[in-house]
Amino acid sequence: MNDKNICADPCPIARCLAFLGDTWSLLLLRDAHIGLTRFDQFRKSLGIAPTILTRRLATLTEEGLLEKRLYSERPPREEYVLTAAGRDFLPVLMMIGAWGSQYRGDGPLVRVQDVETGEYIKPIAIDEVTGARIGTRPLRFVMPDSD
Amino acid sequence: MNDKNICADPCPIARCLAFLGDTWSLLLLRDAHIGLTRFDQFRKSLGIAPTILTRRLATLTEEGLLEKRLYSERPPREEYVLTAAGRDFLPVLMMIGAWGSQYRGDGPLVRVQDVETGEYIKPIAIDEVTGARIGTRPLRFVMPDSD
DNA sequence: TGACTTACTTTCATTTTGATAGTAACATTG
DNA sequence: CAATGTTACTATCAAAATGAAAGTAAGTCA
Numbered sequence: 001m002n003d004k005n006i007c008a009d010p011c012p013i014a015r016c017l018a019f020l021g022d023t024w025s026l027l028l029l030r031d032a033h034i035g036l037t038r039f040d041q042f043r044k045s046l047g048i049a050p051t052i053l054t055r056r057l058a059t060l061t062e063e064g065l066l067e068k069r070l071y072s073e074r075p076p077r078e079e080y081v082l083t084a085a086g087r088d089f090l091p092v093l094m095m096i097g098a099w100g101s102q103y104r105g106d107g108p109l110v111r112v113q114d115v116e117t118g119e120y121i122k123p124i125a126i127d128e129v130t131g132a133r134i135g136t137r138p139l140r141f142v143m144p145d146s147d
Numbered sequence: 148m149n150d151k152n153i154c155a156d157p158c159p160i161a162r163c164l165a166f167l168g169d170t171w172s173l174l175l176l177r178d179a180h181i182g183l184t185r186f187d188q189f190r191k192s193l194g195i196a197p198t199i200l201t202r203r204l205a206t207l208t209e210e211g212l213l214e215k216r217l218y219s220e221r222p223p224r225e226e227y228v229l230t231a232a233g234r235d236f237l238p239v240l241m242m243i244g245a246w247g248s249q250y251r252g253d254g255p256l257v258r259v260q261d262v263e264t265g266e267y268i269k270p271i272a273i274d275e276v277t278g279a280r281i282g283t284r285p286l287r288f289v290m291p292d293s294d
Numbered sequence: 295t296g297a298c299t300t301a302c303t304t305t306c307a308t309t310t311t312g313a314t315a316g317t318a319a320c321a322t323t324g
Numbered sequence: 325c326a327a328t329g330t331t332a333c334t335a336t337c338a339a340a341a342t343g344a345a346a347g348t349a350a351g352t353c354a
Contacts, residue, residue: 011257012247013177013240021170030160034288039301049343050302064250075351077300085250090282091272092246093160095239100159103211103232108291110158114277115285122275125238127268130261134270135237138262141181144255186332196312201333222320224331 010144019063024048024056030093032086037079065089094123157291166210171195171203177240179233184226212236241270
């Protein structure tokens, strides 16, 4: 029915990018994490053409990162809210933001605060198994057919 | 001279995606991390048209994620190697891969091994300040002009 | 009844992509 | 030393995606 089986690439990065590999989709997810839910909120925030916005929201919904929800019965109006899969995409966005802050950080920047402590977040990626920061130890990429 | 100043968006995610927001660029960085360096290696690995490959490699080089290096004087041949900025992009790729493994993990998958321990990597994002996993505590996105 | 709101769709010009073929600068082979 | 091969591209052009602008549908509100 959907195209999950079509993407036979064994690389999980490629599988993800097969439908999330464009700027608008990622910025939509960012805005959804910030709290936007409605068509016109996304459109005004991004300055995206409504044609493109319709298609991107449809893809993100089909792929299970967003979910349509009725927020008004009369008139019938729907909004788009993050699913668990969509919320679990936050680490990706935060790491992109961390790279951007480090390498394209000139001038005023949006920052992310921990609400409880009030301090700014400093996102880093670690390996949960060893606890080592990613990039500090040599890695091997193992193809699935090497048995 | 270059377009760094043109991207006046205060969001570090948007700044990064301004030139890295397409599938080919991200897959090129993935392949560069795996160890590919040459035009034809990238072309064969990705099945990308040479026109597009030329442009993407040029952009990644201009933006400082790759660096051209002469690997043969006669005939003159150049390869593309990761810079520090390019290597620091690995966490982003690993988090994308982690999401893909979790939500698009059907069938055989490429896995990443820690060479020293031999165990498979499980990448997670944490806040270096609190040590808390990202997504487990409420966050606030702070605009730069809110003083 | 007429203006307003929200979420789109239609249309069409512009831009980007992708497939194929060709080129430049050399090395290697017979 | 001519023919073939290698590597890294460029040129050309059709097809697909994008973007801007205007229009539509289903209602509400005054």
